[in-house]
Amino acid sequence: MNPGITIFGAPVGLYTGKVRCYLRKQSIPYVEALPGDPRFQKIVLPAIGRFQNPVLMTDDGEIVQDTADIIDWCETRGLGRISVYPETPLQKIAALTLDLFGGEGLVRAAMHYRWSFRSYQEQFIAHEFGLSMRAFGASDADMAARIGPMMDYFNGHLPALGVTAEAIPAIEESYEALAECLNVHFRHHPYLLGGRPTCADFGFIASLWAHLGRDPYPADMMKRRWTSLYRWVERMNANDPDTPEFPHYPHALTGDDKLPETLRAIFAHIASDFLPEISMAVDVINEWLAAHPDAQEGQLAASSPDGRGFKGREFMLRDRPVLGHVNGYKICMLQRVTDVYAAMDDASRSVCRSFYDSVGLGQLLEMRTTRRVKRENHREVWGPRTSPSAL
Numbered sequence: 219m220n221p222g223i224t225i226f227g228a229p230v231g232l233y234t235g236k237v238r239c240y241l242r243k244q245s246i247p248y249v250e251a252l253p254g255d256p257r258f259q260k261i262v263l264p265a266i267g268r269f270q271n272p273v274l275m276t277d278d279g280e281i282v283q284d285t286a287d288i289i290d291w292c293e294t295r296g297l298g299r300i301s302v303y304p305e306t307p308l309q310k311i312a313a314l315t316l317d318l319f320g321g322e323g324l325v326r327a328a329m330h331y332r333w334s335f336r337s338y339q340e341q342f343i344a345h346e347f348g349l350s351m352r353a354f355g356a357s358d359a360d361m362a363a364r365i366g367p368m369m370d371y372f373n374g375h376l377p378a379l380g381v382t383a384e385a386i387p388a389i390e391e392s393y394e395a396l397a398e399c400l401n402v403h404f405r406h407h408p409y410l411l412g413g414r415p416t417c418a419d420f421g422f423i424a425s426l427w428a429h430l431g432r433d434p435y436p437a438d439m440m441k442r443r444w445t446s447l448y449r450w451v452e453r454m455n456a457n458d459p460d461t462p463e464f465p466h467y468p469h470a471l472t473g474d475d476k477l478p479e480t481l482r483a484i485f486a487h488i489a490s491d492f493l494p495e496i497s498m499a500v501d502v503i504n505e506w507l508a509a510h511p512d513a514q515e516g517q518l519a520a521s522s523p524d525g526r527g528f529k530g531r532e533f534m535l536r537d538r539p540v541l542g543h544v545n546g547y548k549i550c551m552l553q554r555v556t557d558v559y560a561a562m563d564d565a566s567r568s569v570c571r572s573f574y575d576s577v578g579l580g581q582l583l584e585m586r587t588t589r590r591v592k593r594e595n596h597r598e599v600w601g602p603r604t605s606p607s608a609l
C-alpha cells in the first residue's frame with residue numbers, strides 16, 4: 219500500500235529532479251510541496267536540522283532526507299515496478315559508479331551554467347526562485363526585495379565550488395566532452411545501461427535536468443548540440459519508458475552482464491575528469507582522520523564549523539587547477555561502489571577489474587577513507603573504528 223508520500227523540493231532544485239524522475243518512472247504516487255510549505259518549516263526542518271531538499275515525508279510522519287536514501291526507502295518497500303539496482307556484478311558496480319559521478323561530479327558545471335549566464339536567463343531563474351514565496355502569499359514588493367539577495371546567495375557559492383575565471387575553460391571543456399559522449403550513447407540506447415533506467419540514470423539526471431537541461435542557456439545549448447542527450451532528459455521525465463524511436467529495443471538491461479560499448483568513453487571521462495577530484499577528497503579526509511585519531515563514532519564527519527564538510531583543495535582538471543569540494547557524502551556514495559567490489563567472488567572481481575583498468579578507473583575500486591562514513595539522523599557521521607586490515 220502506498221504510504222502517502224509528499225516530496226518537499228522545488229522545480230528549480232537539482233536533487234529534487236532526481237527523486238521526481240525516480241518516482242515517476244516507478245509509478246509511485248506522490249505529491250510535491252515547496253519548502254515554503256508550513257509543514258516543511260514546522261515539521262521537516264526541525265527534524266533534519268538544516269535546510270536541505272528534497273525530503274520525503276509520509277502521511278504518518280516518517281521523514282527521509284537524501285535522494286539515495288529516498289530511493290532505497292522506496293526500493294526496500296517494493297514500491298517501484300522494478301529495482302533500479304542491476305543484479306549482475308559488472309552492471310551493478312557500473313551503475314553505482316555512474317550514480318556517484320552523476321550526483322557528485324556534475325554539480326560544478328550545473329552551478330556554472332546556472333549562475334555565470336545571468337543576463338541570458340535572469341527572468342527565468344528569478345521566477346523559479348520566487349515560486350515558493352509566491353505560493354505562500356508574498357507580495358510583489360516582498361518578492362522584489364527578497365529574490366535578488368537569495369539569488370546572490372546561491373551565486374556566491376561559485377568560488378567555493380571551484381567556479382573561477384581561471385577554471386571556467388576547463389569546466390566548460392569537460393562538460394562539453396561529456397555531453398558529446400552522452401549524445402553518442404543516447405543515439406543508440408534509451409538509457410545508460412540499455413532499455414530501462416537504473417540508479418545510473420537517476421544520478422545523471424540530477425544535474426542534467428534542473429540546471430543543465432532546463433535553465434535556458436544550457437538547455438538551449440543541449441537542444442542545439444546534443445539532441446539525443448536532450449531526448450534522454452525528456453525520457454527521464456516521462457512515467458513510461460518513452461522509447462518510440464527505439465521500437466525494437468527491449469525494456470531491459472543489456473544481456474549477459476554486458477555494458478553498451480558507448481559507455482566506455484563515459485567511464486574514460488570519469489577517469490580523466492573525476493578520479494583526481496574524488497581521490498583528492500579521500501586524501502583530505504584521511505589526513506584529517508590521521509590528525510584526529512579520537513574522532514568518535516556518530517560524530518559529524520566534517521571539519522567545518524557548519525558541519526557541511528572539509529576544507530577543499532585544488533585538483534587538476536584538464537591541466538587547470540580547480541578547487542574541489544570535500545564532504546562525507548561523497549564517501550558514502552563511493553563506499554557503495556567499493557563495498558560491492560569487496561563482496562564479489564574472484565571471477566566477478568576479475569571481470570570488473572579488467573573493465574575498470576581498461577578505462578583507467580581501476581584505482582576507484584579500492585579507494586577508501588581510513589574510517590567509514592555512515593548516515594545517521596539525516597547527517598553523515600563517522601562509522602565504527604576498524605582495524606587497518608578490515609578496511
Ligand SMILES: N[C@@H](CCC(=O)N[C@@H](CS)C(=O)NCC(=O)O)C(=O)O
Nearest residue numbers: 231232233269270271272284285286
Ligand atoms: N546529498 C543530498 C544533497 C541535497 C542538496 O544538496 N540539495 C540542495 C538543493 S538541490 C540543497 O538543499 N541545498 C541547500 C543547502 O545545502 O543549503 C541528496 O542527494 O539529497
